[in-house]
Amino acid sequence: MRTAIIGLPMTGKTSLFTILTGVHEAARVGSLETRIGIAKVPDPRLDALAKIFDPPKITQAVVEYVDFPAISKEALRDPSYLASLRVVDALAHVLRIFEDPSVPHEKGSVDAARDRDDVDMELVLSDLVVVEKRLERVEKDRKKIRNPELDQEHDLLMRCKAMLEENTPLRGMTLSTDEEKRIRGFQFLSQKPMLYVLNAGEEDAAKLAEVEKAYREKLGAKPGTEVAVVCGKIEAELAELGPDEAKELMGSYGLAEPGLLRIITATYSLLGLMSFLTAGETEVRAWTIPQSSTAVKAAGAIHSDFEKKFIRAEVVNWKNLTDLGGYPGVREKGLLRLEGKEYIVKDGDVLVIRHS
Ligand SMILES: Nc1nc2c(ncn2[C@@H]2O[C@H](COP(=O)(O)OP(=O)(O)OP(=O)(O)O)[C@@H](O)[C@H]2O)c(=O)[nH]1
Ligand SMILES: [Mg+2]
Numbered sequence: 001m002r003t004a005i006i007g008l009p010m011t012g013k014t015s016l017f018t019i020l021t022g023v024h025e026a027a028r029v030g031s032l033e034t035r036i037g038i039a040k041v042p043d044p045r046l047d048a049l050a051k052i053f054d055p056p057k058i059t060q061a062v063v064e065y066v067d068f069p070a071i072s073k074e075a076l077r078d079p080s081y082l083a084s085l086r087v088v089d090a091l092a093h094v095l096r097i098f099e100d101p102s103v104p105h106e107k108g109s110v111d112a113a114r115d116r117d118d119v120d121m122e123l124v125l126s127d128l129v130v131v132e133k134r135l136e137r138v139e140k141d142r143k144k145i146r147n148p149e150l151d152q153e154h155d156l157l158m159r160c161k162a163m164l165e166e167n168t169p170l171r172g173m174t175l176s177t178d179e180e181k182r183i184r185g186f187q188f189l190s191q192k193p194m195l196y197v198l199n200a201g202e203e204d205a206a207k208l209a210e211v212e213k214a215y216r217e218k219l220g221a222k223p224g225t226e227v228a229v230v231c232g233k234i235e236a237e238l239a240e241l242g243p244d245e246a247k248e249l250m251g252s253y254g255l256a257e258p259g260l261l262r263i264i265t266a267t268y269s270l271l272g273l274m275s276f277l278t279a280g281e282t283e284v285r286a287w288t289i290p291q292s293s294t295a296v297k298a299a300g301a302i303h304s305d306f307e308k309k310f311i312r313a314e315v316v317n318w319k320n321l322t323d324l325g326g327y328p329g330v331r332e333k334g335l336l337r338l339e340g341k342e343y344i345v346k347d348g349d350v351l352v353i354r355h356s
Contacts, residue, residue: 001090003063007094011199024239057282059284059286093119094197097198123169127191135161138150228262273288276349298313298353313352
C-alpha cells in the first residue's frame with residue numbers, strides 16, 4: 001500500500017512525510033527527488049496482546065508514503081514524475097491553511113478550496129491526454145478490424161473523456177467489475193483515491209477536530225475522497241522526540257492525538273482497509289487487508305502457501321483474548337471459533353491458520 005504526498009510548493013508535504021515516517025530532513029525544501037518512507041500503523045491492540053504472549057517481536061502493519069516534489073504543469077509533463085505517480089495506490093494532497101507571512105505561497109494567498117480544485121484539474125488534464133491518445137489508436141484499429149473488445153474499450157474511454165472534459169475527476173465514476181479491470185491499466189491519476197490533508201497553523205492545535213469539520217463542509221463531500229488535518233510544523237517536531245517527551249509537548253499545545261493516527265485512520269477508511277492480528281510466543285503482529293476479506297485471503301496475506309493449503313482458521317476477538325488472559329481462557333468460555341475459507345474476517349480478529 002503506497003500513498004503519494006503531493007501538493008503545491010511549500011505547503012507542508014515534507015513536514016507531513018516526517019510526521020508519518022519519523023524521518024526528518026530539513027534541507028530538502030524545494031527538492032526534486034521523491035523519497036519513500038514507511039509509517040508504522042499505531043495499534044494499541046498489539047501492546048495488549050504482547051502483555052499476554054510476551055513475544056520477542058512485535059510487528060506493526062506498515063503503510064508506505066512517498067514525498068513528491070511540488071506538483072506543477074511542468075512536473076506533470078515530466079515522464080519520470082508521471083511514471084512514479086501512476087503506480088501509487090492513493091494520493092494525499094497537502095492543502096495549506098496556515099497563515100505565515102514568512103512562508104511564501106505560490107498563489108499569493110491561502111485558499112484551500114482553490115488549491116484543491118487547481119491540482120485536481122491538473123490531474124484531470126493529464127488523464128485527458130492519455131484518453132485522447134488511446135482513443136485515436138482505438139479508432140484507427142476499429143477501422144481495420146471488427147472486434148467487440150475494441151468497441152467496449154471505445155465506449156468506456158468515451159465515458160471517461162466526457163467526464164474529464166467536464167473537469168470531473170474519474171474517482172466519481174461508477175464502474176462494473178469488468179470495466180474496472182479494463183480501466184486499471186491506464187493508471188489514471190484522477191481516479192486514485194484522494195486524501196486531502198489540511199495543514200493547519202499551531203494556533204489551531206487545540207481545535208483540530210473543529211477545523212476538520214469546518215473544512216469538510218467547505219470542501220464538500222466528493223466520491224473517493226477523505227479529509228484529515230495536521231499541524232505540520234509542530235507535529236513534525238514531535239515526530240523526532242521519544243514517546244514521553246512527545247506526549248508532554250502534545251499536552252502543552254493541546255493536541256489531542258498524534259497526526260500519524262489521524263492520517264492512517266483516514267487512509268484506511270479511504271482505501272477500505274482493516275487489520276487482523278496474529279499472536280503467539282514468537283511474534284505478535286498486525287496485518288492489513290481489504291475490508292470484507294475472506295479467511296483464506298487473510299491467510300494469503302501471511303503466506304501464499306497458507307492460502308493454497310488452507311484448512312481452517314481459529315478465530316477469536318482480540319479483546320476477549322486479552323481479557324481472558326490467553327487461549328486457555330477463551331477455549332474454556334467457548335469463545336474460540338473454527339471458521340472455514342469463506343468466513344469474513346473482522347477488524348480485530350486474532351487468527352491462527354490451520355493448513356496442511
Ligand atoms: N507556520 C507554519 N509553517 C509551516 C507549517 N508547515 C510547514 N511550515 C513551513 O513551511 C515551509 C515548507 O514546509 P515543507 O514541509 O518543507 O513544505 P513542502 O511542501 O515539502 O515544500 P517543497 O518541497 O519545497 O515544495 C517550512 O519552512 C516549514 O517550516 C505550519 O503548520 N505552520
Ligand atoms: Mg518538500
